[in-house]
Amino acid sequence: MLIPCPLCGPRDRREYHYMGAADYLDRPPPGSLPEAWDAYLHLRDNPAGRTRDLWQHECCGAWLEVDRCTVTHRVFGARLLTEARDAG
Amino acid sequence: MRYSGLRVLAEGLRGNRGWRPAWVRPEPREAYDIIIIGGGGHGLSTAYHLAKEHGLRNIAVLEKGYLGSGNIGRNTTIVRANYMLPGNSEFYSFSLRLWESLESTLNYNVMHSQRGLINLFHSDGQRDAFVRRGNAMINQGDDAILLDPEGVRRHLPYLDFENIRFPIYGGLLHPRGGTARHDAVAWGYARAASRLGVHILENCEVTGIDIEGGRVTGVQTSRGPIRAQKVAMVVAGRSSQVAAMAGLKLPIESHVLQAFVTEGLKPCIDHVVSFGMGHFYISQSDKGGLVFGGDIDFHASYAARGSLPAAEHVMEAAMTLMPMIGRARVLRSWGGIMDMSPDGSPIIDRTPVDGLYVNCGWNYGGFKAVPASGWCLAHLMAREEPHEVAARFRLDRFLTGHLLDEEGTGSQHNLH
Ligand SMILES: Cc1cc2nc3c(=O)[nH]c(=O)nc-3n(C[C@H](O)[C@H](O)[C@H](O)COP(=O)(O)OP(=O)(O)OC[C@H]3O[C@@H](n4cnc5c(N)ncnc54)[C@H](O)[C@@H]3O)c2cc1C
Ligand SMILES: [Zn+2]
Numbered sequence: 039m040l041i042p043c044p045l046c047g048p049r050d051r052r053e054y055h056y057m058g059a060a061d062y063l064d065r066p067p068p069g070s071l072p073e074a075w076d077a078y079l080h081l082r083d084n085p086a087g088r089t090r091d092l093w094q095h096e097c098c099g100a101w102l103e104v105d106r107c108t109v110t111h112r113v114f115g116a117r118l119l120t121e122a123r124d125a126g
Numbered sequence: 127m128r129y130s131g132l133r134v135l136a137e138g139l140r141g142n143r144g145w146r147p148a149w150v151r152p153e154p155r156e157a158y159d160i161i162i163i164g165g166g167g168h169g170l171s172t173a174y175h176l177a178k179e180h181g182l183r184n185i186a187v188l189e190k191g192y193l194g195s196g197n198i199g200r201n202t203t204i205v206r207a208n209y210m211l212p213g214n215s216e217f218y219s220f221s222l223r224l225w226e227s228l229e230s231t232l233n234y235n236v237m238h239s240q241r242g243l244i245n246l247f248h249s250d251g252q253r254d255a256f257v258r259r260g261n262a263m264i265n266q267g268d269d270a271i272l273l274d275p276e277g278v279r280r281h282l283p284y285l286d287f288e289n290i291r292f293p294i295y296g297g298l299l300h301p302r303g304g305t306a307r308h309d310a311v312a313w314g315y316a317r318a319a320s321r322l323g324v325h326i327l328e329n330c331e332v333t334g335i336d337i338e339g340g341r342v343t344g345v346q347t348s349r350g351p352i353r354a355q356k357v358a359m360v361v362a363g364r365s366s367q368v369a370a371m372a373g374l375k376l377p378i379e380s381h382v383l384q385a386f387v388t389e390g391l392k393p394c395i396d397h398v399v400s401f402g403m404g405h406f407y408i409s410q411s412d413k414g415g416l417v418f419g420g421d422i423d424f425h426a427s428y429a430a431r432g433s434l435p436a437a438e439h440v441m442e443a444a445m446t447l448m449p450m451i452g453r454a455r456v457l458r459s460w461g462g463i464m465d466m467s468p469d470g471s472p473i474i475d476r477t478p479v480d481g482l483y484v485n486c487g488w489n490y491g492g493f494k495a496v497p498a499s500g501w502c503l504a505h506l507m508a509r510e511e512p513h514e515v516a517a518r519f520r521l522d523r524f525l526t527g528h529l530l531d532e533e534g535t536g537s538q539h540n541l542h
Contacts, residue, residue, distance in 0.1 A: 039433055052435045056425045056540065058379060076525040079537045080377035080468045084366040086428040093425075108380070109428045 041104055042116050043095040057092040059083035060103050063123070092119070129233055148313055149193075149320035154327050157353035158186045160507065161345060163332045163368060164361035165189025167198035167308075167493065168485055170315035170326075171500020172360060172507075174232075177322035179501070180508035185324045186354075187316075188347060190331035194312040197362050197492065200462035202385050202419045204398055204407065205494040206243050206303035208270070210262040213518035213530045214471060219266045220515045221498030222302060228497060234314030236306045237412060243303030243398040244273070244281060246447075248292045252402050256298040263300065271299040282399060284450050292403040292446060303398060305409050311496060335371040341480040342372070356507055358483040363428070363463025365486035372479050376486060377468050377524050379539035381422040382461040383490050384432035386440065388454040390414030399447075406443035408451075416454060418444060422464060422490065424540050432461040464490050470542025471530035474503050474512070475521040483507055484521060489542055 039051040059082045066074040083089065086109055093102050093116070101119040106112060117125075127133075127146055137144050160176060162169045165187045176182045189195075207222035209215045224231075225238055247253050260270035278297045279287060287294055316326055327349065334346035335357065344353035361368045369376045391414050400407040408418035420440035423433050437459060444451045467473065467487030472495065474485050485503045488495060502516035512519075523529060524537075535541040 050435075051425075051433065058426065058539065072525060077375075080524040081375045082377075082379055082539070084376075084379050084426065086364070086367055086380070089426065091426065108426050111427065111429055111433065 039111055039113065041093060041095075041102070041113055043098065043100060043102065044116065044118050044121075045098050045100050046095060049095065049097070053095060053097050055094040055096055057094070060090040060092055060122075062092055063119070088114070129235075148317040149326050151328070152325050154186065154330065154347075154349055154352055155325070157344070158325070159184040159355050160186075161352060161354040161357045162187045163345065163357065163359050164196070165193050165312075165316070165326060165328065166196040166360065166362055167311055167315070167496035168362070168488070168499045168503070169358075169360035170312060170319060171496050172358060172485065172503045173324045173500075174315050174319040174322070175500045175504035176508060177319060177324050179504060182508060183323045186352070187319070187324060187326045188330045188332055188345070188352075189326070189328050190348070192328050193316055193326065194309045197462040197464070198312045198496070199309045200385065200460060201308050201490075201493040202407065202409070202417050203305040203308045203493060204243065204303070204409065205238065205306055206300055206398075207266070207268045207494075208243070208245070208259060208263050208298070208300050208303065209532060210259050211530050211532050214532055215262060215266045217498055217502075217515045217519070218494065219268050220501075221495050222268065224497035224501065225306070225494070228314075232314040232318045234310065234317060236310045236314050238304065238306040239412075240302050240304040241397050241409075242281075243300040243400070244278065244297040245300070245400045245402065246278065246297045247295050247402045249295060253295050260298050269301050271301065273297045273299050281397060284394065284448055286447060286449055289446065305398060305411075307412075308493060311493075315496075315500075332368065332371070335368075335482070337372060337479055337482075342482040356481045356483070358485060358503060358507060360485045360503070362465050362486065362488065362492065365465045365484070369477075369484065372477065372482055374477055374479070376473075376484070378465045378486060379426050380428055381424070381464045381466050381540055382427040382429060382432050383419065383422045383464050384436055384440070384459055384461045385417065385419045386437070386456050386459045387411070388416040389457050391416065391454060394450075401443055401447045404439065404443040404446070406440060406447060408444070408448075415457065416451065422466070422540060428463055430461050430463060432459065464488075466539040466542060468524055468537045468539055469529040469531040470533055470535070472499070472519050473521050474499060474506065474516045474519040476506070477521065
């Protein structure tokens with residue numbers, strides 16, 4: 039599986055660290071109810087199909103949001119988290 | 127038809143013409159009292175215990191593929207009771223006791239072989255952790271023996287004892303641990319359940335769950351709608367998708383775990399052995415193949431095949447621990463979809479929908495749990511109260527903070 043790092047180019051999956059679905063970015067504000075924290079930590083998106091998830095390219099340290107398919111392992115693209123956030 | 131040695135002999139003399147299919151293949155009824163979604167080990171065991179222990183008869187198991195097509199036919203077959211946390215400890219202990227009488231209960235040879243499990247350790251810290259685990263196992267009434275390096279050498283002379291990077295400090299021997307033939311477990315439960323009148327409907331995929339006024343009323347399937355008073359979702363790696371049919375979100379992330387088998391060899395590995403540095407475990411099947419595996423692939427996946435980096439890691443660990451394995455050729459490898467939970471422990475509980483139950487989150491350890499999981503889910507569905515050994519496998523424990531994090535790795539699904 040090759041994941042395209044926007045900084046380094048296409049790199050092998052071995053160079054990446056995985057952190058699960060991109061809904062992890064929606065951290066509840068301080069003081070949120072336990073239900074919100076439960077949902078944030080435990081009830082993560084788990085689609086069979088196209089997903090957006092979080093990978094860190096350990097070589098350059100960049101965090102990426104990767105657009106890929108969990109059934110075929112096809113990777114459609116990746117962008118830096120900072121860009122993903124700015125784009126919304 | 128009861129199976130017995132005499133029967134095999136008699137059939138042999140009569141040209142084996144008297145054997146009948148192990149389970150019947152009926153047409154679906156319009157309605158059942160209870161529907162179990164998923165014909166894996168846990169679903170079949172649940173149906174069997176509902177019929178056997180609770181006298182219920184109007185039950186169907188709905189399986190989207192053929193029986194044994196899921197993880198029940200894909201795992202590396204290790205059966206053990208070496209857990210430590212209250213909640214897990216008594217459950218797996220109960221399950222192992224059920225395994226020990228399973229073949230006579232089901233009248234089926236599942237080839238349960240208590241050949242002993244040895245977990246190796248490679249540092250002082252790991253030894254302390256295993257001493258503690260061994261004591262917990264003994265307190266639970268199970269067996270554990272601490273082996274020093276010489277003790278390990280007596281059992282496993284073929285390991286690399288000269289490895290400087292990962293020296294073998296000893297091992298924890300669990301004599302009652304072992305293996306069983308995985309698909310025979312599915313077939314044995316299916317046959318026993320079918321004999322008690324349970325309908326096993328293969329090629330019957332559930333595509334929707336009907337709910338009226340907060341209560342489940344039936345399911346939509348590829349073989350038409352079927353009504354039911356109670357429905358249980360027991361679909362392992364597909365738990366998130368099936369739960370979504372009822373509008374529920376589960377604390378599950380699906381990951382692929384691979385297994386590998388070599389060509390058949392003469393007996394050389396007598397136990398189940400696990401490496402404490404880098405995840406690797408191995409046993410030898412009765413056919414002679416070395417059966418081994420390691421970590422999940424670490425990224426969410428529904429592809430029932432693995433990726434190369436994980437395979438590579440498993441091979442490296444194998445070569446580090448037992449260099450002799452380099453002479454064996456790998457014949458096959460495959461993957462299965464694991465329902466990873468945030469604390470590494472399972473869920474057997476009701477859901478917010480009346481009459482709808484869930485059994486999931488077995489991570490990569492659900493094979494040994496098959497007897498007790500079915501027993502406990504059947505108890506919950508028949509009596510509407512949790513069985514005492516499964517009382518902590520609650521769906522709401524992630525919200526209330528009563529986690530069962532056996533490995534102590536925190537709320538990240540792929541770390542368990
Ligand atoms: C490679 C590997 C090694 C493993 N090693 C071990 C081990 O050594 N020891 C151990 O204890 N555990 C092990 N496990 C884990 C164990 O196999 C699983 O935890 C356990 O089998 C899961 O429960 P099950 O048998 O009910 O699952 P499954 O057999 O997967 O049953 C679920 C069934 O649900 C069906 N289904 C899904 N969706 C639908 C639908 N919509 N409608 C109808 N049916 C549906 C599927 O087709 C499937 O047959 C391993 C798993 C793998 C993959
Ligand atoms: Zn990079």
